[in-house]
Amino acid sequence: MKIGLIMQDFKFNINLNDFDFLIGVDRGALIAYQNNIYVNLAIGDFDSVTKDELILIQEKSKVIKLNPIKDLTDTADALKYAFKLSNDVTMLGGIEGKRIEHFIANLCLFKEYPLLKIENENSLIFCIKKPIRLPIKYKFASFFALNTVKSLCLKGFKYELANYDLELYDSLCISNEIICCDNLVSFKEGLLLIILSNDDH
Template identity: 35%
Template sequence: MIINILAGGPEELLPDFTDYTEENNIWVGVDRGVFHLLNRNIIPEIAFGDFDSVSPEELVFIERQVSKMKRYKPEKDETDMELALNWALAQKPSIIRLFGATGGRLDHLFANVHLLLNPLKEKNPASVYMIDRHNIAYLKEPGSYSIEKMKTKKYISFVPLTLEVSGITLVGFKFPLKNKHISLGSTLCISNELISDYGTFSFSEGILIVIRSHD
């Protein structure tokens, strides 16, 4: 099962959803993201939010089409996206994709990046990806991983999310590395590229954000 969650980030940053229409998809709307889904003729299975970012007329439009809504007061401990992600993790999907989670307010962006840590903290096996028109981002814990070249997103960056990431090794990259240590704030692993169809990256300690992107 794959769960796609659409939040209310800028519409111009949303990718083409026809690339994400597998038969086993479940769509979830978050706040204004529900309105964006309905405008694309996608009815979410469930919607989350305080809906303070939609007009009264838009809210009526949403309520007429979405049968299952979880409405909250604006004064709450979790963000709307966190509530939706927690629900999605509880469904035990293989993949969760977060759309509409970038652009706009920086506080929302940083909060959503840190939400990628939740499945790691809970030892939940779901792979969570944050996706917009220009980027795909996900987290990795220590290990060795294969990575495939993407024609549409040729740049690959590895950004530490912990104070230190130890033993990072890149094979098959334009700028290879062997057993390097990078610290929070380092730009050493920004904008690398694969030189063949596949490469590998590995590291022994820390947490990395892997970002696939294009200009």
């Protein structure tokens, strides 16, 4: 089952028909309705919506209301729920927005949920433990280590790389270009964060 989490900065510019189950995270649930999208479930403390808006959300779908004083973010709670149902979970949005700390908190979630994907109209973020070929529908690929990635090799990219040990906080592998559909990202061990993106012009 393919699950999508709708975040409040999501622009509804990705085809949602592929998803079997949609979860609106806090204000994301309201924004879904405003875009005529039905969500199967809304999760949040809903401190970012008014009382009337919450009533509207409750009329439209099942709601799990979290205590605003909690250790997990709304997103982390929604993910916990989603990964109980399926291993195929995509966060829709959660990248832009003025409160950039939320994006960092979302990146932290990869440690607990390495199968998570984060997607918006310009970017796809995910992490891998095994070699992969990247889809050429994206122009740029960036690679960061979530823990040390041993012997990283990049083939079929503008800048090829052989047996490089990528450490945490190393930004060497930012903005490479995917040249060839027969490309290959391989490494011996570690957890590799990949960000695919398109041109920003």
